[in-house]
Amino acid sequence: xxxxxxxxxxxxxxxxxxxxxxxxxxxxxxxxxxxxxxxxxxxxxxxxxxxxxxxxxxxxxxxxxxxxxxxxxxxxxxxxxxxxxxxxxxxxxxxxxxxxxxxxxxxxxxxxxxxxxxxxxxxxxxxxxxxxxxxxxxxxxxxxxxxxxxxxxxxxxxxxxxxxxxxxxxxxxxxxxxxxxxxxxxxxxxxxxxxxxxxxxxxxxxxxxxxxxxxxxxxxxxxxxxxxxxxxxxxxxxxxxxxxxxxxxxxxxxxxxxxxxxxxxxxxxxxxxxxxxxxxxxxxxxxxxxxxxxxxxxxxxxxxxxxxxxxxxxxxxxxxxxxxxxxx
Amino acid sequence: xxxxxxxxxxxxxxxxxxxxxxxxxxxxxxxxxxxxxxxxxxxxxxxxxxxxxxxxxxxxxxxxxxxxxxxxxxxxxxxxxxxxxxxxxxxxxxxxxxxxxxxxxxxxxxxxxxxxxxxxxxxxxxxxxxxxxxxxxxxxxxxxxxxxxxxxxxxxxxxxxxxxxxxxxxxxxxxxxxxxxxxxxxxxxxxxxxxxxxxxxxxxxxxxxxxxxxxxxxxxxxxxxxxxxxxxxxxxxxxxxxxxxxxxxxxxxxxxxxxxxxxxxxxxxxxxxxxxxxxxxxxxxxxxxxxxxxxxxxxxxxxxxxxxxxxxxxxxxxxxxxxxxxxxxxxxxxxxxxxxxxxxxxxxxxxxxxxxxxxxxxxxxxxxxxxxxxxxxxxxxxxxxxxxxxxxxxxxxxxxxxxxxxxxxxxxxxxxxxxxxxxxxxxxxxxxxxxxxxxxxxxxxxxxxxxxxxxxxxxxxxxxxxxxxxxxxxxxxxxxxxxxxxxxxxxxxxxxxxxxxxxxxxxxxxxxxxxxxxxxxxxxxxxxxxxxxxxxxxxxxxxxxxx
Numbered sequence: 001x002x003x004x005x006x007x008x009x010x011x012x013x014x015x016x017x018x019x020x021x022x023x024x025x026x027x028x029x030x031x032x033x034x035x036x037x038x039x040x041x042x043x044x045x046x047x048x049x050x051x052x053x054x055x056x057x058x059x060x061x062x063x064x065x066x067x068x069x070x071x072x073x074x075x076x077x078x079x080x081x082x083x084x085x086x087x088x089x090x091x092x093x094x095x096x097x098x099x100x101x102x103x104x105x106x107x108x109x110x111x112x113x114x115x116x117x118x119x120x121x122x123x124x125x126x127x128x129x130x131x132x133x134x135x136x137x138x139x140x141x142x143x144x145x146x147x148x149x150x151x152x153x154x155x156x157x158x159x160x161x162x163x164x165x166x167x168x169x170x171x172x173x174x175x176x177x178x179x180x181x182x183x184x185x186x187x188x189x190x191x192x193x194x195x196x197x198x199x200x201x202x203x204x205x206x207x208x209x210x211x212x213x214x215x216x217x218x219x220x221x222x223x224x225x226x227x228x229x230x231x232x233x234x235x236x237x238x239x240x241x242x243x244x245x246x247x248x249x250x251x252x253x254x255x256x257x258x259x260x261x262x263x264x265x266x267x268x269x270x271x272x273x274x275x276x277x278x279x280x281x282x283x284x285x286x287x288x289x290x291x292x293x294x295x296x297x298x299x300x301x302x303x304x305x306x307x308x309x310x311x312x313x314x315x316x317x318x319x320x321x322x323x324x325x326x327x328x
Numbered sequence: 329x330x331x332x333x334x335x336x337x338x339x340x341x342x343x344x345x346x347x348x349x350x351x352x353x354x355x356x357x358x359x360x361x362x363x364x365x366x367x368x369x370x371x372x373x374x375x376x377x378x379x380x381x382x383x384x385x386x387x388x389x390x391x392x393x394x395x396x397x398x399x400x401x402x403x404x405x406x407x408x409x410x411x412x413x414x415x416x417x418x419x420x421x422x423x424x425x426x427x428x429x430x431x432x433x434x435x436x437x438x439x440x441x442x443x444x445x446x447x448x449x450x451x452x453x454x455x456x457x458x459x460x461x462x463x464x465x466x467x468x469x470x471x472x473x474x475x476x477x478x479x480x481x482x483x484x485x486x487x488x489x490x491x492x493x494x495x496x497x498x499x500x501x502x503x504x505x506x507x508x509x510x511x512x513x514x515x516x517x518x519x520x521x522x523x524x525x526x527x528x529x530x531x532x533x534x535x536x537x538x539x540x541x542x543x544x545x546x547x548x549x550x551x552x553x554x555x556x557x558x559x560x561x562x563x564x565x566x567x568x569x570x571x572x573x574x575x576x577x578x579x580x581x582x583x584x585x586x587x588x589x590x591x592x593x594x595x596x597x598x599x600x601x602x603x604x605x606x607x608x609x610x611x612x613x614x615x616x617x618x619x620x621x622x623x624x625x626x627x628x629x630x631x632x633x634x635x636x637x638x639x640x641x642x643x644x645x646x647x648x649x650x651x652x653x654x655x656x657x658x659x660x661x662x663x664x665x666x667x668x669x670x671x672x673x674x675x676x677x678x679x680x681x682x683x684x685x686x687x688x689x690x691x692x693x694x695x696x697x698x699x700x701x702x703x704x705x706x707x708x709x710x711x712x713x714x715x716x717x718x719x720x721x722x723x724x725x726x727x728x729x730x731x732x733x734x735x736x737x738x739x740x741x742x743x744x745x746x747x748x749x750x751x752x753x754x755x756x757x758x759x760x761x762x763x764x765x766x767x768x769x770x771x772x773x774x775x776x777x778x779x780x781x782x783x784x785x786x787x788x789x790x791x792x793x794x795x796x797x798x799x800x801x802x803x804x805x806x807x808x809x810x811x812x813x814x815x816x817x818x819x820x821x822x823x824x825x826x827x828x829x830x831x832x833x834x835x836x837x838x839x840x841x842x843x844x845x846x847x848x849x850x851x852x853x854x855x856x857x858x859x860x861x862x863x864x865x866x867x868x869x870x871x872x873x874x875x
Contacts, residue, residue: 222388224429231383232444233416242443246434322434322479 130213149207257313366550438476486517544848633811
């Protein structure tokens, strides 16, 4: 067990190092973006003096290294900084400032909610379909499942979204086509409103996970222990679920993690179509108005989500291997 | 008495290159209850295919094209999948060659043991667990009460093979197919597994088909023997008749393989400088020492066989000599000159002098390179030959290993047989024009006839080129046929060494004696006599542990 713990700590350490490197990349990249917040906010009325004043107030006149470490120390103390966008320049520094955390928190919660709903539908669906496709490989069912999932992943997300709206909101009004959820909404209502975006995302991520499940299982079917299981007279379903699947978990877990990360970081198109107030929209809006603290915080959250999910996948893969769980 | 299993005119085909090619060309087979049939032949003879067909099972890309398989009144060729499943595991069971690969790594042994009885409705889990422990005890597995609760990787190969026999027994089947169950095991482990398999098959009066390429093994196990050659039956008779009076030439040639014997060489002159001298070598992987103070000499034109079980340090010694694993203490000398311990510090000429031939010719040859490229590479690297000269030298080497240059120069390794691939391995070693070659289990993956060809070739080359060999092997028959001197290793130490003649005449060191006496002989009473002499609890690993 101690060796397992050591591996986990080791991976965790590597994750932190990665996150640190990513933070540098994010900071440099965001600062290389053309344009300037002060000029953007002042628009036509930008005089050199007022631009300089705002830059000074926001600390933008300081060197990049200094600003980076200010930002980093803020991050380490969970102080994400102050959002530029909501600043009241009339009485800067007084009441009415909006922190980045205030901006991001509800949006992130919404995104995580949508991702969870999608994952709850997509992961079991994909794994089951994958198992069935492996069981009935090269049959009509296998081909149909492959064609369906591949066509849904190949079509643009907004197209799939509009198709679903057409069939499930317009022609058969089952779910609302607008997902304008807000704080204090009942869980059931929130769930109902998130259903169409969740289904759209399900169509997008299922193919990848299903095909990996199928491939990982079929890859093992030539192993001697699978032949042994068959020669013990076990049913084909049992051979696959009980004998192949436990040994195929590692690659499946990795693909699931990648797709979950995508659900957190890459769903802006779906959010726009359904007017879903998630973090993706916030991110795009912030880039538009050069709200640097929000952009940086979002990037860091995305990076952290990726690293954390992959880390979890690695650890689960290790745990699913009895050689590492039960050393000699 | 009626037959338990009757196979008539069985024809099996395999798919390759888009066509169906015959693998088995009409084989008949009969087996009564409690009878053991030995199925022998070289690889590719179709032994396993027949064994699996007796279960109504064919691997992917293989089909039964004609004939019938009748198991106790059920036609297994035409039976539905469900009918077959109801018999498999319950009334017909299978024991595979590599238990390590055939146990599912994700489940504990006992869970795999109870799966059959529970799924077939023969027993419930609780009873089946108890029965499993009882079978483990009968098969003399250590700690029978708890060994089943381990995962396969936590149990040794010989123990796994017995656990698999126990699993096959779990539903008390009428017929068990043993597919080379001891081929991958050391001799001392093999003997234990053989004894336990035979005991339990007798106790439950189970019929069995015992598949192997080792005649001496089948002589201990079978009531009657069937010899196969490329999908055809050569002959069948009861074991004693088959051993004492084989009818067919092919069978006789199989019997004769073990008779290859090099002529004795005169003793080494006093004061001669050995080609390779291993002096007091101690080596470690990480912080654990795996070799302890190993010393021996290899003289010009001589073959030193290094014998021992897996894990005894044979290959590690080879790694020290080649410089892949610098020893912690001691040194390697070549022609009396100490060599740098790390191969990276050796000169090209020092590297050239010592070459290596590997056990698995399959994985030791780059599958994407042609034979000409594989052999040409060391010719160019060490000899500096290019273009036509290089080609000429490669052809010369191909001639030396008795493969026609024009035919093989442009082939890929995948287009060669196992024995031919091993010959390419030899040519590649010769290309460097070495004085000394390490042969690491070079014949253990080959059939006996093919292996004999390789041994003869190596002996010829030694006579012609004056090569010295270090011959790593666990097979004492090989040692007998090719070695001049023998080094016996155990747990990283040399326990005995000397000229071959001395090693094979008593008195031996206790461990050498155990190794020698564990090699199955062609006498059907050999195992019985040995068991009588030593007692069931004092054979194999148990005896090793007591030393």
